[in-house]
Amino acid sequence: MQAPSPLCPACNQAAREPAIERYGRYALFACSSCGLHFWDPREMPDARWYEQMYGGRDVTLLPLEPGHEYFLADPLVPRAGDLLDVGCGTGNFLAAARHAGYRLTGTELDRNAARFAQERLGLERVLPLTIAEFAAQHQDEKFDVVTFFEVLEHQSAPVEFLRNVKACLKPRGVIALSVPNRARWLTGPDFLDYPPNHFLRWDAAALKTFLNAQGFEILSLREQPAGILHTAQMINMALRTGMTQNPSAGAPASFRDVMQMAPEQAEAALRTRPRMRQRLMQTLAAIKRAACFPLALALFPYVRMRGFKGTYLYCLARRRN
Ligand SMILES: [Zn+2]
Incomplete structure (x- = not known):
């Protein structure tokens, strides 16, 4: 059967x-x-896994991502009040939103990233909680805006996730989010877009349907257009993934392989010092990176003709009930 x-x-x-x-x-x-x-x-990994996989973010201030910039430039976003950023990482978005006049709260499970947000960026309220824990522990606290950039694609149970977000919103409060757009070119070689890192692949239609069904009215939706830089990045990723997938003896484990390992095993794999062969691979990878721009220039007309999008899909929506 x-x-x-x-x-x-x-x-x-x-x-x-x-x-x-x-x-x-x-x-x-x-x-x-x-x-x-x-x-x-779908079984989401624990906090330690994210700390390992996304380690090294807490060294310098990361630039804002396109999703953050779309939010900060969106004329339909309320410009003051209480804002909660779920999965705030090192706090780069919160630091920018501070200048826009919000009272800020962030949640982040990666302790190193949270420490960076607090100590280096002076963000006072960054809590090591999941949205479910935050909603349960702060039932009297309601926000005008709840944001979750590059978070929804990680969720094993998106309905439950959004229900918890909604529990933190004031009536008529808004949510803003971004996810990787499935309508981008060459999703296959994107090694971060695999489980247990990502479980869900959204496009504009699926996202709209989902938010509508969960009681939200879409206020704005924006797909990053495919550009030359994005095309070059995708070519580079495709070439690199192809190389690390080569199962030759002594080759380094690819990020995708490491993602599948038990925490102890992953830690050991990430600690391994580059050997001669790996250094050679890295040199080859650098050459390929440099070769990507002419390739991207040649391929971009095709990418545009086929209607492929860029990586980021942004959405702003208001709670209907
Ligand atoms: Zn469905």
Whole structure:
């Protein structure tokens, strides 16, 4: 007997069979109803895993991402009040939002990133809580704006996540978010876009359907256009992934392989000092990086003709009820 199709975590309808892609013990399915692509099974890693995988962010102030910039420039965003940023990382967005006049709260599970936000950026209120824990522990606290940039694609249960976000919002409060756009070119080689890092792949239609169904009115939606730089980055990633996937003896584990390891194993893999062979690979990778721009210039007309988007999909929505 065949196993039943997994249910879509956004709309609870059965997925289309067969799976689009398989990766380790995971399978990627397309929802026939809302259009979300999701991996199965979905079990989110613990805080320690994120600390390992996203380590090294706490050295310098990271530049704002396009999603942050779209928010700060969005004329429909309320310009004052209480703002909660879920998964605030090192606090680069919060620091920018401080100048826009909000009273700020952030949540971040990566302790190193949270420490950077507090000590280096002077952000007083960064709490080591999940949104579920925050909502449960701060039931009387309601926000005008809740933001979650590059967070929704990590979720195993997006409906529950959004319900907790909603619990922290004032009536008519707004949410703002960004996710990687599935409509970008060359999603396949994007090694960060795999489980257990990301479980959900959104496009504009699936995101709108989801937010509407969860009681939000879409105020603005913006897809980053594909540019030359983005095209070059995707080519570089494709070439690099191709290289690290080469299973030659002594080659370094690719990031995708490391993501699948148990924490102890991953720690050891990340600690390994580069050997001769690895240094050679790194040199080759640098040459490929330099070669990407002419390639991107040549390929960009094709990317534009096919209607591919850039990486970031931004959305602002208001709570309806
Ligand atoms: Zn669905």
